[in-house]
Amino acid sequence: MFTTIDDLESGQKLLVRFDLNAPVEDGVVQDNRRFQRHADTLSELLDDGHAVAVLAHQGRPGRDSFVSLDQHADILADHIGREVSFVPDTDGEEALEAIRDLEGGEVLLLENVRMCDDELPEKDPAEHAESDLVQTLAPEFDAYVNDAYSAAHRAHASLVGFPLVMDAYAGRVMETEYTANSAIQDKEFDGPVTMVLGGTKAEDLIPVIERVDGVDRFCLGGIVGELFLRAAGHDVGYDVEGTDFFDDQWESHRETIEEILETYGDRLTLAVDLAYEDDDGDRGEISVDGATKETSFLDVGSNTTETYADLVSESEAVFVKGALGVFEDERFSDGTVGVLEAIAETDCFSVVGGGDTSRAIPMYGLSEDDFSHVSIAGGAYVAALTGESLIAIDVLDRE
Ligand SMILES: Nc1ncnc2c1ncn2[C@@H]1O[C@H](COP(=O)(O)OP(=O)(O)O)[C@@H](O)[C@H]1O
Numbered sequence: 226m227f228t229t230i231d232d233l234e235s236g237q238k239l240l241v242r243f244d245l246n247a248p249v250e251d252g253v254v255q256d257n258r259r260f261q262r263h264a265d266t267l268s269e270l271l272d273d274g275h276a277v278a279v280l281a282h283q284g285r286p287g288r289d290s291f292v293s294l295d296q297h298a299d300i301l302a303d304h305i306g307r308e309v310s311f312v313p314d315t316d317g318e319e320a321l322e323a324i325r326d327l328e329g330g331e332v333l334l335l336e337n338v339r340m341c342d343d344e345l346p347e348k349d350p351a352e353h354a355e356s357d358l359v360q361t362l363a364p365e366f367d368a369y370v371n372d373a374y375s376a377a378h379r380a381h382a383s384l385v386g387f388p389l390v391m392d393a394y395a396g397r398v399m400e401t402e403y404t405a406n407s408a409i410q411d412k413e414f415d416g417p418v419t420m421v422l423g424g425t426k427a428e429d430l431i432p433v434i435e436r437v438d439g440v441d442r443f444c445l446g447g448i449v450g451e452l453f454l455r456a457a458g459h460d461v462g463y464d465v466e467g468t469d470f471f472d473d474q475w476e477s478h479r480e481t482i483e484e485i486l487e488t489y490g491d492r493l494t495l496a497v498d499l500a501y502e503d504d505d506g507d508r509g510e511i512s513v514d515g516a517t518k519e520t521s522f523l524d525v526g527s528n529t530t531e532t533y534a535d536l537v538s539e540s541e542a543v544f545v546k547g548a549l550g551v552f553e554d555e556r557f558s559d560g561t562v563g564v565l566e567a568i569a570e571t572d573c574f575s576v577v578g579g580g581d582t583s584r585a586i587p588m589y590g591l592s593e594d595d596f597s598h599v600s601i602a603g604g605a606y607v608a609a610l611t612g613e614s615l616i617a618i619d620v621l622d623r624e
């Protein structure tokens with residue numbers, strides 16, 4: 226087991242990695258469950274007299290959600306009830322000056338670490354440890370704390386580089402999510418196990434379908450579901466009107482998706498109908514056989530939702546990662562909410578994961594108590610379910 230913040234001496238200068246990655250709507254960062262969870266870790270550290278500089282990321286370069294962390298500082302401040310200063314820099318002079326001025330009990334949020342060139346390429350931890358980002362920041366701190374469980378499957382500099390050159394501890398979120406998800410991995414179920422996979426990130430979900438044992442069927446939706454429909458020969462899963470969700474992912478994953486369909490097709494349930502915005506701005510629905518590539522599909526249709534809800538109702542365990550549609554818009558929430566309601570009404574073991582997807586629970590009046598575990602992690606939790614170790618956890622110090 227890794228060392229945790231219980232093993233830290235009080236009053237140190239700490240570099241702390243959070244995952245504050247949140248939805249951005251019209252340029253406005255939306256609060257999600259990650260802020261509150263990390264705020265609890267942060268309050269504990271500040272109460273213990275530590276001076277804390279936080280590193281975190283937001284979005285991916287090229288996406289609308291790739292924005293500065295200035296708004297995150299305000300949201301975090303609301304959650305901890307103290308000032309959170311922000312500096313629009315990660316490892317330059319401005320950042321170093323602000324870090325050197327930090328006193329015990331104070332917190333500073335550094336700029337979106339994905340704006341630093343060293344951060345993103347997936348690399349070996351030893352290589353990341355040599356980067357300017359790590360080499361510049363590490364000497365300014367007594368220790369490093371990683372609380373970003375939901376990003377722990379990424380081999381990025383701020384997640385895997387620092388532990389090789391500093392004492393490295395797990396924060397509270399890291400500890401609780403790791404413990405909960407490891408326990409799930411060891412569970413056995415008497416009846417059918419269903420996994421509902423959707424959202425935007427094919428790279429995280431493909432290995433799950435290929436590798437996870439003990440899942441009887443996968444219900445697919447969202448952008449990932451459309452890529453599978455495209456591979457199955459339907460005219461969906463194409464970028465329309467300037468979106469950049471589909472074509473790049475299709476190029477990267479087409480062959481694997483086709484192979485999965487061939488090998489594991491009997492375990493996969495794909496949408497039979499989809500929803501779109503009609504000319505009057507209302508929700509329209511169409512069978513996948515009648516769909517055309519010029520239409521943006523924003524949800525699974527009602528026949529699909531009914532089928533998925535029925536499969537959920539007869540399951541012993543249900544795991545959800547990723548939304549079946551753009552649930553943030555009520556018109557396209559039926560698929561995601563229909564499946565969550567079916568889980569809530571069924572006495573099954575259930576886990577709902579994903580920083581975005583888990584927001585649907587409070588948004589549509591559902592209660593977290595109706596689910597066995599609601600994880601703030603998406604890709605990391607499903608990777609853990611496949612038995613994969615998470616690289617940013619592997620490099621933390623051991624007890
Ligand atoms: N057909 C679709 N088109 C565009 N966005 C979609 C579609 N289906 C789902 N989404 C989006 O997927 C997001 C959740 O996906 P993702 O970020 O991969 O999951 P999470 O953060 O929950 O792990 C939601 O915010 C939702 O709006």
Ligand SMILES: O=C(OP(=O)(O)O)[C@H](O)COP(=O)(O)O
Nearest residue numbers: 244246375376579580602603604
């Ligand atoms: O939101 C995240 O993951 P998730 O969408 O799987 O919940 C993490 O912040 C990782 O972000 P990334 O998938 O852009 O590397």
